[in-house]
Amino acid sequence: MRPEMTAASVDTGLKTSSERGALARARLLRGLLPALSLALVLIAIAWLNPRAISYFGFSLMLNLAIPIALATIAQMFVIAGNELDLSIGTFVGFVGCVTATWLKDAPLIGVAILLGSIGVYALLGALIHLRNLPSIVVTLGMSFVWQGLAILVLPKPGGKAPDWLLAIMAFKPPFVPFPIIAALLIGLIVHFGLMRTSYGVILRGSGGNPAALGRAGWSLLKTKIVLFSLAGLFGVLSGMALIGITTSADANIGNGYTLLAIAGVILGGGEFVGGRVSPIGAVLGALTLALAASPLLTFMHIPPDWQVAANGAILIIVLAARVLISRRER
Amino acid sequence: MVSVKALLGRPWIWSFLGAVLVWLATIVFTGGYGAGGMVTAALSLAVFTVIVGVGQMFVITLGPGNVDLSLPANIGLASAVAMKVMDGSDTMIAVGLLAALATGAAIGVVNYLLIWALRIPPIIATLSASFIIQSIDISYGRGLQIKPPPGFADFANWQVLGIPVLAILTVLFTIGAAIALQRMIYGRSVLAIGQNIRAAWLAGVNVGRIRFLTYTLSGALGGIDGALLAGYFRGANVDIGNEYLLASIAVVVIGGTSVAGGKANVPGVWGAALFLVLLLTMLNTFGVSAGVRLLLTGLIIVGVITAAGGQKALR
Numbered sequence: 032m033r034p035e036m037t038a039a040s041v042d043t044g045l046k047t048s049s050e051r052g053a054l055a056r057a058r059l060l061r062g063l064l065p066a067l068s069l070a071l072v073l074i075a076i077a078w079l080n081p082r083a084i085s086y087f088g089f090s091l092m093l094n095l096a097i098p099i100a101l102a103t104i105a106q107m108f109v110i111a112g113n114e115l116d117l118s119i120g121t122f123v124g125f126v127g128c129v130t131a132t133w134l135k136d137a138p139l140i141g142v143a144i145l146l147g148s149i150g151v152y153a154l155l156g157a158l159i160h161l162r163n164l165p166s167i168v169v170t171l172g173m174s175f176v177w178q179g180l181a182i183l184v185l186p187k188p189g190g191k192a193p194d195w196l197l198a199i200m201a202f203k204p205p206f207v208p209f210p211i212i213a214a215l216l217i218g219l220i221v222h223f224g225l226m227r228t229s230y231g232v233i234l235r236g237s238g239g240n241p242a243a244l245g246r247a248g249w250s251l252l253k254t255k256i257v258l259f260s261l262a263g264l265f266g267v268l269s270g271m272a273l274i275g276i277t278t279s280a281d282a283n284i285g286n287g288y289t290l291l292a293i294a295g296v297i298l299g300g301g302e303f304v305g306g307r308v309s310p311i312g313a314v315l316g317a318l319t320l321a322l323a324a325s326p327l328l329t330f331m332h333i334p335p336d337w338q339v340a341a342n343g344a345i346l347i348i349v350l351a352a353r354v355l356i357s358r359r360e361r
Numbered sequence: 362m363v364s365v366k367a368l369l370g371r372p373w374i375w376s377f378l379g380a381v382l383v384w385l386a387t388i389v390f391t392g393g394y395g396a397g398g399m400v401t402a403a404l405s406l407a408v409f410t411v412i413v414g415v416g417q418m419f420v421i422t423l424g425p426g427n428v429d430l431s432l433p434a435n436i437g438l439a440s441a442v443a444m445k446v447m448d449g450s451d452t453m454i455a456v457g458l459l460a461a462l463a464t465g466a467a468i469g470v471v472n473y474l475l476i477w478a479l480r481i482p483p484i485i486a487t488l489s490a491s492f493i494i495q496s497i498d499i500s501y502g503r504g505l506q507i508k509p510p511p512g513f514a515d516f517a518n519w520q521v522l523g524i525p526v527l528a529i530l531t532v533l534f535t536i537g538a539a540i541a542l543q544r545m546i547y548g549r550s551v552l553a554i555g556q557n558i559r560a561a562w563l564a565g566v567n568v569g570r571i572r573f574l575t576y577t578l579s580g581a582l583g584g585i586d587g588a589l590l591a592g593y594f595r596g597a598n599v600d601i602g603n604e605y606l607l608a609s610i611a612v613v614v615i616g617g618t619s620v621a622g623g624k625a626n627v628p629g630v631w632g633a634a635l636f637l638v639l640l641l642t643m644l645n646t647f648g649v650s651a652g653v654r655l656l657l658t659g660l661i662i663v664g665v666i667t668a669a670g671g672q673k674a675l676r
Contacts, residue, residue, distance in 0.1 A: 115484065158667060165620035167428065168666050171607050175659030182652035290488060303426065303482045336500040343492025350479045350489075357480075 061356045065299045065315040068349050072322050079330035086208055092326040093210035094276060096318055097200075098123065100214050101269035102288045103295035103317040104221055104310060105262040110296050111225070111308045112258040113238045114159065114166035118174035119266055119292050122148070123285030125181040126270025131190025131280035134271075138193070145267050152263025153256045160255040174289070181282040188281035192274045200275030218314035225310055234258060238306025294346050295320055319345065372617025376632030379615075379665070380639050387643040397523060399642055405518075405525040405593070407634040412531060412586045413605050414612040414630040415538045416579035420483075421613050423575055424555045424622035431472055431487040432583045432609055434494035436602025439464045439587030441502040444509055444597045451512035458588050465584015468494060469577035476576070477569065483576075498599055509592045517592035527589065532631075539627035551575060555622030607662075608637060615665050 076092075077084045083092060102123055109116040126145065134141030155173065159166050202209050225231040236244045237254035245251050269288070274280055297303075298319055299312030323345050324338050333341070384403075388396040413432050420429045439461040447457035468490065475486035509517075519526045542548035550571045553561040562568045586605070591597035614620055615636065616629025640661060644654045 162667055164666055165614065168610060168614050168620065169663055171610060172659045172662035172666065175607070175655045175662070177659075179652045179654070179656030179659060182655065183650075186650075186652070290492070293485070293488065297485055303484065334500070336503070337496045339499075340493045340496030343489040343496075346485065346489040346492070347475065347479070350481050350485070354479050 057356055061353065062300065062309075062312075064349065064353060064356070065309070065312040065319070068298065068345070068352075069315050069319045069322075072319055072327055072345075076322065076327055076330060079327075083326065083330070086206070089211060090203075090208040092322060093208065093214075093318065095273070096210045096321040097213045097217075098269045098273035098276065099288065099291055099295065099321050100217055100314045100317040101265050101272055102285075102292040103299070103313045104217060105265035105269060106292035107221075107296045107299075107301060107308050107310060107313045108225075108234075108258045108261040108265065109166070110293075110301055110303065111235055111238045111306050112156075112255055113241075113304050113306070114255075114258075115293070115303070116170045116262060117167060117289055118170040118177055119262070120285045120287060120289030121174045121177040121181065122263075122266045123270040123273060123288050124280075124282055125177040125184070125285075126267050127274045127277075127280040127284050128181045128185035128190065128282055130196070130271050130274040131192055132185055134196075135191055135193040149260055149263035149267060152266070153260040156255040156257075156259025157252060159259075160252050178282065178286075185280055185282055188279065190274075190280045192278050196271060196275040197278065200272065214314050214318060218311040221310035225308075230257075235306040235308070238304070238308075291317075291320055291342070294342060298346060298349050371626075371628075373626050373629030373632055375669070376616050376629050376636050380632055380636040383636060383639040383643050387639070387646050390643075390646055399639070401520065401523045401525065403635055403638045403642060404528040405520075406638045407631070408525065408527050408531045409586055409590055409593070410605065410608045410612055410634040410637065411535060411630055412582050412589070413579075413609040414616070414634060415535060415627065416582035417609040418613045418616075418618050418625050418627070418630055419542075419551055419575045420579045421610070421618060421620060422551050422555045422622050422625040423572060424558060425620075427483045427622065428610065429469075429472065429487050429576065429579045429583075430484060430606065431468060431491035431494060432579070433602035433604075433606045434491040434498065435465055435468045435580060435583035436587035436590065436605055437597075437599050438468070438494050438498040438501070439584035440591035440597035440601050441498055441507070441587075441599075443588035444507050444591050445501075447510050447513060449508055449510050451510045454510060454513045454516075457513070458585065461584045461588035462581050463584070465587070466577050466581040468583070469580020470573075472580060473573045473576040476572070495599075502597070502599055507591070507597045509595060509597075513592045514595045517589055527593075535627050535631060542625055542627060547571065547574065552623055552625065555619075555624070557623075608634075611637065611662055615662075615669070617669070 073084075082088060102119055106116055106119050109119075126148065129141055129144050129148075132141075133144055155169060158164065159169055200209075204212055225234060233244065233249055234254055234257060237249070237251055237258070241251055244254070270285065273284065277284065295317040296308065296313050298316030299309055299314070300316075301308040301313060320342055323341055328335070328338055328341055380403075384396075384399065387399065388394075413436070417429055417432065420427050442464045443457040443461035446460040447453045472483070472487050472490050475481065475490060476483050479486065517527060521529075540548075542551070550561065550566045553564065553566055554568055554571060558568060583602075587597075587602060590601055594601070612630050612633035615633035616626065616631075618625045618629060640658065641654070644657060649657070
């Protein structure tokens with residue numbers, strides 16, 4: 032951590048109580064930002080097309096929210112350790128191809144491949160730590176590896192999802208659509224693990240102040256391996272969930288997820304350095320992107336050409352809002 | 362012996378060695394057939410990676426977190442703008458090139474404005490910008506005249522004695538970039554910022570202006586690259602710049618520039634670009650499938666990075 036940051040935190044400790052109150056309000060506002068942006072998108076959709084706000088409407092609009100949320104969580108673990116994974120999209124695609132072929136035809140081999148790929152993620156974490164490599168370049172290279180493997184597993188679009196997976200993803204609980212329940216569950220489980228357990232604190236600390244953590248006797252190699260393995264695990268879940276929805280696979284199916292996942296983490300209040308991430312925020316960010324990308328634009332009669340731009344614009348607007356709030360924080 | 366040792370000490374020599382090795386492996390496979398043609402083809406393709414690689418190198422040298430992810434979208438949009446302005450007419454070539462340059466530079470300016478005004482990491486700023494640029498390109502490029510004027514296409518493919526003229530021009534440009542990096546105030550400031558932004562600021566370097574110039578430079582180079590690519594491949598499309606995200610970052614790192622910033626070198630960009638292009642040629646010559654080619658490209662990049670090792674943190 033840079034010296035000026037520590038100096039700033041000492042300053043905040045010396046502020047008067049009224050200043051501290053204002054600070055707390057700004058922090059709260061900042062924490063609520065992901066929820067506020069999601070609410071804003073929901074209000075816009077409700078205003079443009081009231082019929083969309085229904086059980087059926089949400090099931091349809093949030094169709095792909097589960098895999099996006101899982102990929103976002105995967106990216107969040109990597110970002111928590113001050114790294115960036117530019118291969119998560121092609122990894123999700125690779126998992127999708129394995130799910131639609133091996134996992135259905137020879138479940139044992141399929142499971143072994145998926146576990147092995149999580150192992151590869153663990154090795155990557157170790158490699159990045161031991162050789163002090165830039166994760167951007169390593170994962171950029173890995174994105175080619177996963178894409179190549181995906182094409183080898185499934186040269187042409189096709190395959191079929193295992194029946195049990197289709198059954199899970201087609202689950203229709205009463206009152207609340209499945210994607211919402213699933214997203215809530217994912218957010219809460221990861222929130223508990225990362226924010227409420229003692230090892231979760233260590234994991235985030237490895238991004239916040241690695242030197243201090245290392246001196247306190249914690250293995251930074253282990254934290255990096257754990258963070259990358261968790262990213263691999265959630266990447267696998269994301270790929271499987273995706274195939275459970277689309278029923279068949281294609282080697283390029285996950286390519287868009289890399290950027291979407293980074294955007295989701297940042298929208299959810301995460302920061303690139305310092306181990307500052309928020310699992311619930313990340314899930315909310317993923318939902319916001321899932322809703323804003325297509326349903327909102329369709330209702331606003333904006334041609335699909337501009338869907339990608341909408342993601343960029345939302346990112347910029349939310350970040351601008353965050354800057355305004357942060358100014359008040361000082 | 363001393364000179365050999367000094368040469369081996371240069372960080373960029375390894376990328377050239379790699380390129381020669383890959384080239385030798387290929388001509389051994391073909392039995393010497395097409396050895397010269399391969400160099401010509403490699404030179405003409407490497408040019409496009411070198412141009413964006415130099416821009417990316419200056420950006421990465423600014424320090425950790427500095428990277429321009431908007432280059433692919435930038436190249437796509439600038440190539441469309443150039444072709445639209447040239448409109449298939451030889452008289453408009455210069456205007457079209459200027460338009461591409463201006464488009465790229467404008468994208469660079471927007472990138473820096475986002476970084477500066479929103480105080481966000483460059484990765485996210487250039488990423489958000491690239492989302493928007495991509496959409497503009499898709500929407501703008503629809504139903505566009507995408508063929509370059511014949512004179513421009515011939516120029517981009519022009520060879521003298523088996524050496525592409527574009528490659529000669531690019532060598533001149535990279536010599537200029539090397540001088541700018543090592544001998545001019547601008548380049549020294551970039552290096553100083555990359556080594557320690559606070560120290561550079563205290564030493565009186567105008568950090569904001571140098572970063573602004575660097576992102577604008579990277580954007581402008583992306584723009585001109587887009588126009589040249591459209592000329593070389595005789596047409597523009599939305600995906601024309603896609604491979605240059607990985608390529609631009611990879612050539613910088615393989616070429617021996619430090620990802621932690623503050624240490625850069627220009628010759629390595631050429632060596633690494635030739636290495637990557639020849640690698641693809643080799644895999645194509647061996648007749649491997651698309652899947653294996655991607656797999657090996659990725660593994661070799663990861664392998665090279667691992668062998669080169671990261672930088673020990675300063676301090």
